[in-house]
Structure formats: C-alpha cells, structure tokens
Amino acid sequence: MKKHIVLLPGDGIGPEVTKAAKRVLETTAEQFGHTFTFETQDIGGAAIDHQGTPLPEDTLAACRKADGIVLGAVGGPKWEHLPGHLRPEKGLLGIRKQLGLFANLRPIKGFPSLLHASPLKREVVEGSDLLIVRELTGGLYFGEPRERRNQNTEVVDTLTYTRAEIERIVDQAFQSAQLRRRHLTSVDKANVLESSRMWREIVEEKKHDYPDVEVEHMLVDAAAMKLITNPTYFDVLVTENMFGDILSDEASVLTGSLGMLPSASIREDGLGLYEPVHGSAPDIAGQDKANPLAAILSAAMMLRYSFQMSEEADEVEAAVHAVLQDKYHTADLKVAGGIQVSGSVLANKVS
Amino acid sequence: MKKHIVLLPGDGIGPEVTKAAKRVLETTAEQFGHTFTFETQDIGGAAIDHQGTPLPEDTLAACRKADGIVLGAVGGPKWEHLPGHLRPEKGLLGIRKQLGLFANLRPIKGFPSLLHASPLKREVVEGSDLLIVRELTGGLYFGEPRERRNQNTEVVDTLTYTRAEIERIVDQAFQSAQLRRRHLTSVDKANVLESSRMWREIVEEKKHDYPDVEVEHMLVDAAAMKLITNPTYFDVLVTENMFGDILSDEASVLTGSLGMLPSASIREDGLGLYEPVHGSAPDIAGQDKANPLAAILSAAMMLRYSFQMSEEADEVEAAVHAVLQDKYHTADLKVAGGIQVSGSVLANKVS
Ligand SMILES: CC(C)[C@H](C(=O)O)[C@@H](O)C(=O)O
Ligand SMILES: CC(C)[C@H](C(=O)O)[C@@H](O)C(=O)O
Numbered sequence: 227m228k229k230h231i232v233l234l235p236g237d238g239i240g241p242e243v244t245k246a247a248k249r250v251l252e253t254t255a256e257q258f259g260h261t262f263t264f265e266t267q268d269i270g271g272a273a274i275d276h277q278g279t280p281l282p283e284d285t286l287a288a289c290r291k292a293d294g295i296v297l298g299a300v301g302g303p304k305w306e307h308l309p310g311h312l313r314p315e316k317g318l319l320g321i322r323k324q325l326g327l328f329a330n331l332r333p334i335k336g337f338p339s340l341l342h343a344s345p346l347k348r349e350v351v352e353g354s355d356l357l358i359v360r361e362l363t364g365g366l367y368f369g370e371p372r373e374r375r376n377q378n379t380e381v382v383d384t385l386t387y388t389r390a391e392i393e394r395i396v397d398q399a400f401q402s403a404q405l406r407r408r409h410l411t412s413v414d415k416a417n418v419l420e421s422s423r424m425w426r427e428i429v430e431e432k433k434h435d436y437p438d439v440e441v442e443h444m445l446v447d448a449a450a451m452k453l454i455t456n457p458t459y460f461d462v463l464v465t466e467n468m469f470g471d472i473l474s475d476e477a478s479v480l481t482g483s484l485g486m487l488p489s490a491s492i493r494e495d496g497l498g499l500y501e502p503v504h505g506s507a508p509d510i511a512g513q514d515k516a517n518p519l520a521a522i523l524s525a526a527m528m529l530r531y532s533f534q535m536s537e538e539a540d541e542v543e544a545a546v547h548a549v550l551q552d553k554y555h556t557a558d559l560k561v562a563g564g565i566q567v568s569g570s571v572l573a574n575k576v577s
Numbered sequence: 578m579k580k581h582i583v584l585l586p587g588d589g590i591g592p593e594v595t596k597a598a599k600r601v602l603e604t605t606a607e608q609f610g611h612t613f614t615f616e617t618q619d620i621g622g623a624a625i626d627h628q629g630t631p632l633p634e635d636t637l638a639a640c641r642k643a644d645g646i647v648l649g650a651v652g653g654p655k656w657e658h659l660p661g662h663l664r665p666e667k668g669l670l671g672i673r674k675q676l677g678l679f680a681n682l683r684p685i686k687g688f689p690s691l692l693h694a695s696p697l698k699r700e701v702v703e704g705s706d707l708l709i710v711r712e713l714t715g716g717l718y719f720g721e722p723r724e725r726r727n728q729n730t731e732v733v734d735t736l737t738y739t740r741a742e743i744e745r746i747v748d749q750a751f752q753s754a755q756l757r758r759r760h761l762t763s764v765d766k767a768n769v770l771e772s773s774r775m776w777r778e779i780v781e782e783k784k785h786d787y788p789d790v791e792v793e794h795m796l797v798d799a800a801a802m803k804l805i806t807n808p809t810y811f812d813v814l815v816t817e818n819m820f821g822d823i824l825s826d827e828a829s830v831l832t833g834s835l836g837m838l839p840s841a842s843i844r845e846d847g848l849g850l851y852e853p854v855h856g857s858a859p860d861i862a863g864q865d866k867a868n869p870l871a872a873i874l875s876a877a878m879m880l881r882y883s884f885q886m887s888e889e890a891d892e893v894e895a896a897v898h899a900v901l902q903d904k905y906h907t908a909d910l911k912v913a914g915g916i917q918v919s920g921s922v923l924a925n926k927v928s
Contacts, residue, residue: 315768345806350696366736372771378740381775385717385734415819417666420723424732447826454805455696455830468766472823475798479806 228261229533232292234285234321234499237271237314238506239516240298246518246573247296247525250545253577254529254538265292269321270300270314270506280317286324294532295499296525299506323363327491327499328391329398330360331527332474336481339550343482343560346454351480354457357406358477359399360470362491364391365421367467387421387466392428394494399464400436409461410441413449413469425466446473453477478503485517485558486546488524490531498532500524514568517556519546522576542576549575579612580884583643585636585672585850588622588665589857590867591649597869597924598647598876601896604928605880605889616643620672621651621665621857631668637675645883646850647876650857674714678842678850679742680749681711682878683825687832690901694833694911697805702831705808708757709828710750711821713842715742716772718818738772738817743779745845750815751787760812761792764800764820776817797824804828829854836868836909837897839875841882849883851875865919868907870897873927893927900926 233248235241248264255262267285268276277284280300289295301314310316321327335355336344344351369384396412403410412429414422426443433441444452446469452459453473457480465473478484485504492498502520510516523546530539549555553564554575567575584599586592599615606613618636619627628635631651640646651665661667672678686706687695695702720735747763754761763780765773777794784792795803797820803810804824808831816824829835836855843849853871861867874897881890900906904915905926918926 310774313768319769345697345701347696347698367769369733374771374775378775380737380739381772382720383736383770383772385736387732389730389732415822417664418670418718419734420725421732421734423661424725424729447822450801450823450827451830454827468819469823471766471798472801472820476801476805476827479802 227533227535228263229293230263230265230291232288232295233264233266234269234295234297235266235272236269236298236300236506237302238299238508238511240300240506242512242514242516242569243502243518243521244296244298246569247521249573250522250542250577251525254542257541258535258538269297269317271302271305273317274305274308274312274314280312280314281320286321289321289325292497294497294528296521296528297499297501298521299502299504301506302508304508319367321499322491323368325497325499326363326493327497328361328363329395329492330362330470330474331402331490331492331531332358332360332478332487332503334358334477334481334487337483337486337547337550339553339561340483340486340559341481342562344480345482346457346480350455351457354481356457356460356477357402357462358470358474359395359402359462359464360474361391361395361466365467385419385421387424389424389428392425393432396429396432396464399462400432400439403439403462404436407461408439410439411449411460411463412441412443413446413463413465413473414443415446415469416443417445421466449473450476453480483559485556486519486523488520488527490524490527492531496532498528500528514570515557516569517558518569518573519576522546522573545576578884579614580644581614581616581642583639583646584615584617585620585646585648586617586623587620587649587651587857588653589650589859589862591651591857593863593865593867593920594853594869594872595647595649597920598872600924601873601893601928602876605893608892609886609889620648620668622653622656624668625656625659625663625665631663631665632671637672640672640676640850643848645848645879647872647879648850648852649872650853650855652857653859655859670718672850673842674719676848676850677714677844678848679712679714680746680843681713681821681825682753682841682843682882683709683711683829683838683854685709685828685832685838688834688837688898688901690904690912691834691837691910692832693913695831696833697808697831701806702808705832707808707811707828708753708813709821709825710746710753710813710815711825712742712746712816712818716818736770736772738775740775740779743776744783747780747783747815750813751783751790754790754813755787758812759790761790762800762811762814763792763794764797764814764816764824765794766797766820767794768796772817800824801827804831834910836907837870837874839871839878841875841878843882847883849879851879865921866908867920868909869920869924870927873897873924896927
C-alpha cells in the first residue's frame with residue numbers, strides 16, 4: 227500500500243522523537259512491502275519562528291492531503307511571552323479543529339518492567355489497561371462567546387455541544403469498547419450541567435445500538451477518585467473535551483510510564499494525528515536523551531487506525547516491548563539493572 | 578460565648594454523623610464554658626420526603642440566622658428518579674448559592690496510622706498536607722444561559738465570573754496561605770479559557786498585597802498529574818468551581834483517609850457550612866457503622882473559622898488523633914491491630 231505521511235516535528239524534543247518514529251515507519255514499509263512517503267511541515271513554536279504563525283496555511287494544506295500525521299511536541303518557554311493567538315498550543319488546537327479530529331484516543335497500559343516507577347502501589351495499578359476517549363473539537367475549548375464584558379469586570383466562556391457532536395464521539399467510544407473488554411464508562415457532571423444531561427441521554431439512546439457493550443454513567447468527580455483507587459476497574463472511558471483533558475492527564479501518570487504513552491486524534495474517515503502524550507521537554511532537547519518510544523507507539527497507532535495495518539502495528543508494539551524486556555531504556559525510565567542508552571540507539575533497537 | 582448552630586442531618590448516614598458532631602460540640606461547650614444552642618432542619622432527600630423540596634424556606638431562614646451550620650450528607654438512590662429541580666443535591670447547591678458561601682476549604686492531611694490504606698506508595702504520600710480552596714458559587718455551576726437550543730439539537734452551559742468573585746476567593750486563598758507554609762498554587766486553564774486568563778491576571782495583581790506568599794500558576798491538567806506524583810509539593814491550591822470539584826475529590830483519595838476529611842464552605846463575614854467530604858452511604862445507614870470523625874473534624878473547622886475558637890478546635894482535633902493513636906476505628910478504616918467499634922462508641926471516645 228502507498229501512504230503519504232506528514233511529519234510535524236514541532237518544538238523541543240519533538241524533532242528527535244519524530245525522526246525516530248519515521249525511522250521505524252520506514253523499516254515497517256520495507257518489511258511489509260509498503261510505500262510510505264514523508265513530508266515535513268512546521269507547527270507550534272518552530273512555525274512561529276519560521277513563518278510567524280503557529281499553524282501555517284501550508285501545514286494545514288499538507289495535512290488535508292495526508293493519509294496520516296505524526297506530531298512530535300509543541301511549546302516551550304521561548305514562546306511563553308507571546309500574545310494568546312501567537313502561542314505554540316494554538317497550532318495544536320487549530321489543527322484539531324480545522325481538520326475535524328474530534329476523537330482523542332489515549333490508551334494507558336502499564337508496562338510490567340516500569341510499574342515500579344508508578345506513584346501507586348503495585349497491587350493497585352497492576353493489570354490496568356484502559357482507553358480514554360476524549361471529545362476534542364467541542365465544549366469549552368471552542369464555544370462562543372468567550373470574552374470580557376462590562377469594562378473588563380466580567381468574563382464568560384461557553385460550553386456548547388451539538389447533538390451530532392456528542393453522537394459521533396459516543397459512537398466512537400462504543401465501537402472502541404467492542405474491540406476491547408466491552409465495558410464503557412461515560413463520564414459527565416449530569417447533576418450540574420445541562421450539557422451533561424444531554425450527553426447522558428444520548429448515551430442512553432445509543433446503547434441500544436451496541437447491546438454487547440455494558441455501559442454506565444459516572445460523575446467526573448467520582449471518576450477522578452476511582453482512577454486512582456481502582457484503575458483496573460476501567461476499560462473504555464468517554465467524556466467531553468475539558469473533563470477529558472484533566473482525566474487523561476491524571477490517568478497518564480498512574481502506570482509510571484508517561485514517557486511511553488501514545489495518543490491518536492482521529493475523525494470518521496480515518497485521517498488522524500498521532501502524538502506522544504509527553505511534552506516538548508526543552509531542557510533535554512537536542513541531546514539525544516529523549517525517549518522515542520511514545521512517538522514510536524503513536525506511529526503504531528497510525529498504522530492501526532488510519533492505515534488499517536493491524537499486523538504492522540502489532541509488530542511495532544512487540545518490538546517496543548522487546549527492547550524494554552531486554553532492559554534497554556533512556557534516562558527517563560529507571561529500569562532496575564537496565565542498560566541506559568541514547569534515544570537514537572533505542573530507536574535503532576526497535577526498528 | 579453564645580453560638581447558635583443549625584444542624585442539617587440530611588440523608589443516609591448524615592443523621593448519625595451529625596449527632597456525633599453535636600455531641601462533641603456539647604462537650605466542648607461544657608469544657609470551655611460556652612453556650613451552644615442547636616436547631617435541626619431538613620435538607621436534601623429528607624426535605625423532599627417531608628416538605629416536597631430539597632431546600633425548604635424554613636431551612637434557609639434558620640441558616641441565615643445561625644452562627645454556624647453542620648451538614649451530614651445528602652442524596653441516595655431513593656431520589657435518583659426525580660426530575661432535576663427535585664434532586665437532593667439541589668438543596669446543597671441552593672444553600673451554597675443563597676447564603677453566598679463562596680469559599681470551599683478542603684484540608685487534606687494524611688493520618689500516619691491510615692497511610693497504609695492509601696493507593697499511593699508511602700514514600701510518595703507521606704507528609705502531604707494541603708488545602709484546596711475551591712470557588713463555590715460561580716463558574717459553570719451557576720452561569721446562564723444553560724439550556725437546550727434549536728429543537729434540542731444543541732446544548733449550552735456558561736462559565737461566568739465577575740472580577741469581584743475572583744478577587745474574593747483569591748484573597749481568601751492568599752490569606753489561607755499566610756496561615757500555613759505560604760506557598761500558593763493557582764490552578765487554571767489559561768491556554769484555553771478567557772476566564773482563566775482573567776483569573777491569572779487577578780492573581781498577578783493580588784500577589785503584591787501578599788508579598789510573604791510565594792505564588793505560582795499551574796494548568797489544571799498538570800495539577801491533576803502532580804497531585805498524584807508529588808502531593809507533598811502543594812501547600813494551598815486555589816481554583817474555580819468545576820476544576821475545584823474534580824481536583825478536591827481527586828486529592829481526597831490520596832491519603833487513604835476519605836472517611837476522615839472535613840470541609841468548610843464559608844463567606845466573608847464568617848458564616849459557614851461544615852460537612853464531611855464523604856457521601857451519604859445509604860448502604861450502611863442506620864446501623865451505627867458510619868465513621869463520625871469527618872463530621873467531628875468539620876465541627877472543629879466551624880469552631881476555628883466561624884467561631885474563632887482555635888483552642889477549642891485544636892482540642893477536638895487532638896482528641897480525634899488520640900483515638901486513632903489508640904487504634905480505635907470504625908469498619909471503613911482498616912487499622913492494623915486496631916480495635917473496631919461502632920460509630921457512636923468512637924464518637925464517645927472523642928468527646
Ligand atoms: C496544549 C493544550 C491546549 C492541550 C489541551 O488542553 O487540549 C493539551 O493539554 C492536550 O491535552 O493535548
Ligand atoms: C453534589 C454535587 C453537586 C457537589 C458539587 O459538585 O459541588 C459535590 O460533588 C461536592 O463537591 O460538594
């Protein structure tokens with residue numbers, strides 16, 4: 227198969243981990259007889275530096291024609307003094323919205339050899355394997371009005387959803403649950419928010435289309451507790467944009483492998499943007515210290531979700547597990563008795 | 578001193594833990610030569626059953642004249658089928674808003690003898706002692722419009738704050754920090770929300786009035802992570818209503834002593850409503866199994882914050898610590914080699 231991939235290296239350690247992901251994708255193409263073509267575009271701080279805007283038109287145009295997009299990381303102190311519309315993260319928010327990437331998939335699974343780095347007791351976290359499905363293009367992130375009022379004495383943000391926006395993310399979540407353990411937890415704040423009541427109604431309607439999935443509702447505050455006290459309870463968790471931002475970051479530290487976590491932001495036709503959960507880590511950028519495994523696992527998600535290449539994805543994931551089993555790791559992972567190597571050496575071992 | 582206290586027992590285990598708190602307050606009055614008078618009023622499900630509304634006028638009128646209010650718990654499956662405006666939690670939201678109880682104070686401190694029940698590793702959680710200051714009467718909880726639109730194809734909720742609302746909670750947080758370790762973390766989502774940008778500006782303005790307090794800003798997603806990976810990092814954390822709901826519940830499970838956590842909801846003139854963080858636990862209601870210590874510690878907060886009786890509060894808190902040290906506990910607390918007793922026996926030991 228032929229696939230065209232846009233690389234958005236971005237800032238900090240973004241370029242080095244994107245390079246590692248590219249390399250693994252090249253190996254996969256060779257091995258399975260595919261043709262992957264690559265194109266690199268600016269985003270975030272790098273785009274501000276080169277083109278004066280965090281999301282250049284060329285970047286957007288290239289992504290619209292791509293089969294898949296791999297992003298490194300955006301942001302850093304260098305751009306923090308800039309006004310809101312010129313901040314690196316505006317590039318990220320913009321590309322999600324412009325491309326309609328409404329479903330953010332964040333799988334969280336503990337790697338046995340890294341569990342000792344978890345803040346949780348082993349008996350609490352062991353065996354946890356969950357998928358957070360976060361709505362990514364609606365809610366408080368994009369609702370209007372969002373403004374100051376009455377001579378700057380009042381401020382307003384708006385949480386809006388259309389029925390169609392809720393339906394498609396709920397469908398996505400039910401379908402994700404069908405491919406896993408068929409247990410779906412829909413998280414809302416229906417005792418306070420009208421949008422949550424509509425969310426809950428839609429889940430209740432949709433559940434008849436997925437009779438094989440067991441679904442329940444949980445309040446966001448209760449979910450924030452249960453993620454910590456009983457992470458193995460969850461299979462798939464679906465929620466709106468802001469709750470998803472908070473809960474997915476909360477969940478990302480549970481297993482002690484933040485440096486290993488991939489994410490996908492996808493839409494109905496399969497186009498997706500794939501990025502590691504970790505940030506741009508400017509303090510270690512350019513030193514070949516960054517852990518490339520989250521970016522590599524993000525590329526594996528692209529193979530699976532955008533290219534329907536599940537065998538290829540399995541292979542990449544197995545290779546990542548194998549290097550960990552062999553105890554190779556970068557400085558961020560503290561593997562007892564392990565062999566610490568540079569990011570590029572680790573990427574080599576995977577590919 | 579003479580003080581008039583309104584008791585709002587509410588639902589489930591609410592009545593029994595409120596009774597325990599009352600008993601301890603009576604002992605305190607006797608011991609220190611105060612006169613505490615008590616009056617009991619309906620709220621929540623009990624109020625729905627008796628008077629057809631979760632927040633009767635009489636309850637509100639009594640609370641307006643009180644020096645302090647102790648609430649047990651509200652809610653339970655019995656009332657879950659009722660329409661929104663007739664749900665027990667509407668009583669709680671209503672009383673906060675009607676009385677203007679804008680500052681929710683949630684201290685979280687690990688009890689050494691209970692740390693083994695924490696989901697976190699001892700070395701991570703040990704020594705954590707933080708106070709979450711949550712804005713309680715603004716934001717998404719009360720903003721208008723909150724409605725369905727376009728024949729139920731759209732929904733909107735509104736996050737609003739006035740400058741004055743943000744200023745008073747920020748002042749409260751700085752002042753709380755002055756009484757503690759003088760480190761304040763203001764939590765927002767300034768990279769997305771206009772209300773968070775205004776919040777951040779106000780914190781920046783106010784910090785000049787409190788030069789002895791070190792203040793920093795943290796994004797809500799980062800705070801959700803850091804609470805788990807490094808809870809001892811925090812001293813005072815201040816945030817808006819919805820973020821505060823999520824983060825304070827997240828924080829409440831860190832130390833393994835959810836059954837021990839008190840809370841205060843106060844306003845500028847000192848009137849406050851004091852309630853345990855735990856819920857109404859209908860499954861064990863009426864069996865004298867409920868842990869009364871969170872309600873008792875809530876009463877201690879009332880002594881401290883509404884009655885300026887810090888010596889009396891210290892005494893109650895010391896008594897709670899003493900019974901734990903003596904290894905007396907209710908069934909919810911699993912104290913190794915401890916002596917399990919009923920809720921009323923435990924309350925006796927404190928008073
Ligand atoms: C950078 C920021 C705007 C973004 C978000 O809040 O969505 C980030 O936290 C994320 O989760 O990808
Ligand atoms: C019952 C509910 C409306 C309430 C809230 O969200 O404020 C509760 O979760 C709390 O934190 O006191």
